[in-house]
Amino acid sequence: MALHPEIARIVASLPAPPPGPIDPAVLRADEESHVPAPDDRLPLHAVDDAVAATPSGDVPVRIYTPAEADSYGVIVYFHGGAFFLGSLDTHDHVARALAKETGVKVISVGYRRAPEAAFPAGLTDCYGVVRWVAEHGEDLTWDRTTLAVAGDSSGGTFAAAVAAMAHDDGFDRITHQILYYPSLDLDFDEARYASLRENATGYGLETAGLKPFNAFYLDSGADPADPLVSPIKREDLTGLPAALILTAEFDPLRDEGELYGRRLAEVGVDATVTRYSGANHGFVANFGWIPEYAAAFAQTRDFLAGALAEKASGR
Structure with missing residues (x-):
């Protein structure tokens, strides 16, 4: 299949990157300039900014409540952006859509970013917020049944790494990991995956x-050989939470996500891997308004609901 025509049209209109070194401040400002005004965002029952007190310090979070209820499952969401871009605001629309479609409470994490914060600052922020959710379940009206971690792109890196950290710590409250076109191998040798060559340009x-x-992330101390940096390098994947991995047909990172899903399944982890045809990297965040890709949110809903149904039936 070819690249979806709407995606192809927009990709063709993208300006060439400016010459010279990448300036995080310039790229961040450009991202923030495209954030819709609050009144133009998907309405929910409540959206509240808060601060999570974690061992690594206070971490800003945004809590999305889809509708009034006595209790909620929770998704802790980590935005993408190559570890130096993205924010609570730039990915606000993703968190809103997740909450609206799944019916669970979404807690988006404003973790520290490179290059200002060296590895593993952002990762420890993300893990700390997950533990904070479990510790403050009553305040958050958490149902103590569903606690998922989710992330897109580099946020998917954090979601997979947090799931592994929790397992190693004996913290067994994470029930699901949801990885949208994740970056799971930060060794970018083109010989490693066909998609790095097939989708190179x-x-x-x-x-x-x-x-x-x-x-910016790697120069801050993140070693690509470290499984917390490249989760696919973790040798033992047994015991990790059920996984939903969505990849894009025309994404250089496609094959590493799909390989991770196969490796999880091989050791008995419930792993669902879906390749979205005609899509490119970032399709959930950038093209969720196209019906074919808005389906990612519905698939997330069904993944959470299916796992809960199996648990309730004792399977």
């Missing part, structure tokens, strides 16, 4: 841009 995210965009 012309689809928005380009293989040649992976190293410079992730350099």
Whole structure:
């Protein structure tokens, strides 16, 4: 299948990257300039900014409540952005859509970013918020049944790493990991995955841009050989939470996400992997308004509901 025509039209209109070194401040300002005004965002029952007190310090979070209820399942969401971009505001629409479609409470994490914060600052913020949710379940009206971690792109890296950290710590409250086109292997050697070569140019995210965009994170002390940096390098995947992994046909990172799903399934982890045809990297965040890709939110809903149904039936 070819790239979806709406995606192809927008990709073709993208300006060439400016010459010279990447300036985080400039790119962040450009991202923030495209954030819709509050009145133009998907309405929910409540959206509240708060601060999670964690061992790594106070972490800003945004809590999305889809409708009035006595209790809620919770998704802790980590935004993407190559570890130096993205924010609570730039990914506000993703969190709103997740809450609206799944019916669970979504807690989006404003973790510290590279290069200002060295590894593992952002990761420890994310893990700390998950533990904070469990510790403050009564205040958050958490149902103590569903506690998922979710992330897109580099946020998917954090979601997979947090699931592994929790398992190693004996913290067994995470029930699901939801990874949208995740970056799971920060060794960008093109020989490692066919998708790095097949989707190298012309689809928005380009293989040649992976190293410079992730350099802020890697130069801050993140070692690509470390399984907390490249979760696919973890040797033992047994005991990890059920996984939903959504990949994009025209994404350089496609194959590593799909390989991770196969490796999880091989050791008995419930892993669902779906490749979205005609999509490119970022389709959930950038093209969720296209019906074919809005289906990602419905699939997330069904994944959570299916796992709960199995638990309730004792399977």
